[in-house]
Amino acid sequence: MRLALREVALAFRRAPLLGTLGIITIAFSLFAFGLFGLVAINIRAALREVEDRVEIRAFLADGVADAQVETLMRQIARIPEVADVGYVSPDSALARARAELEEFRDVMDGTFLPASVELRLKEGARDPAAVDALSRRLLTFPVIEDVRYGREWVEKLYRIRNIAALAGSALGGVFALVALIIIGSTIRMAILARAREIEIMRLVGATNGFVRLPYLIDGTLKGIAGGVLAVALAWGTSAIVTRSLMRTVFFTPEQIVLGILTGGLLGLVGSWLSVGRHLRGVWRDA
Template sequence: MKLAVREALLGFKRAPVLSVLSITTIAFSLFAFGLFSLVALNIRNTLRSVESRVEIRAFIADSTSPESIALAMGDVGAYKEVARVEYVSPEQALERARKELGEFKDVFEAGFLPASIDIRLRDGYRDPATVKQIAGRVKQLAMVEDVRFGEEWVQKLYSIRNVATAAGIILGLAFAAVSIIVIGATIRMAVMARSREISIMRLVGATDGFIRRPFLIEGS
């Protein structure tokens, strides 16, 4: 192994221009692949963060008793797709609306917004079909007057996610293939530049593994 390292260092000295060009090419290929991977990871994390906000909001009739609400929340919370169920009183809904729509806060009055149950789904159950199915089941509850879950927004979110995933896989494979081709071509160029030396090494009985080692070290 020490001899292989020494031969690799000698190879750098014999052809410094080729060695620098090879190192620069490989470094750029690996940098581009690493940069793409980082961007893809950030996009994936951003989409997951947005996806985690997908929720179903069921508006409750004013005449519903606290006991009925608690019973319904227990039933909905038992769904395997549901991660969390939260009751939002009219007062809490009013406060939330004033915070989110500060410029229109004077428009909202006490009792203007109904109570609701906010339903968060587990990871893996936030696709449009599942969200719509759960919303339909919740709407069947007698005390529920209306259900909202931003169907159009959920559809767009998943369309973006699917496109980003497909593009990430295709580009990732392309970058990996280009990196492998560039590294292989670099080693091939080094071998061609030292073909005479390789012939002499074979004449004196050097094995293929012994001959390859210095080139692999140079390529890495």
């Protein structure tokens, strides 16, 4: 291992421009992948904010006593899918309607709106099937007269979320493959620059593992360095967008570490494939 690390250091000293170019190339390929990740994270965050607004409104029958309302709210609060439940009195409902529909304020004078109970749902219980099942369950309560939740809106939101997840997975795989190809090509340039050295090592009896190790270490270190640089570029881009256009969500510390380690892994795999291909060529020539 010590000898392999020394070989990596010597190779960088011999050709610092090539090594730096490799790191920059890896960084920009990972930067493109990281930008896609940022877009996906921000789309997911936006959808989550919209999903937080998914709520069910259960309208109460006329003449329901306060004690019945309190009992109803306790029963609803015990339902596992419910995150929060609140009571809206007729007066509050009318005041809210006047505030939201100011152009109809005069028409609403003297209008009577029924009392209702509003339910906010927990994450994971906002898909159309879960919301519909809970709505039907609420209708079994005697004091509840009607239930509304905007079925079409919930179904469209769920479809958008599924499409975004599917497209994100597919495009993420494509970006990862492109990054792997670029990294492999970059590492192969370094291997071709030392092709004669590899041939001499094979002629004197060096094993494949001995020949591979410095390049695997080199590829891993370049991948990690490229990952760090890509994170810095992504952070700068996110900061510019936040200042100029809109607030954006950046990677969490765990995601940053995972991204850097992914860069190292891609560098390792790219090196393994490139040096393996070269060694097979050496064997054929031999």
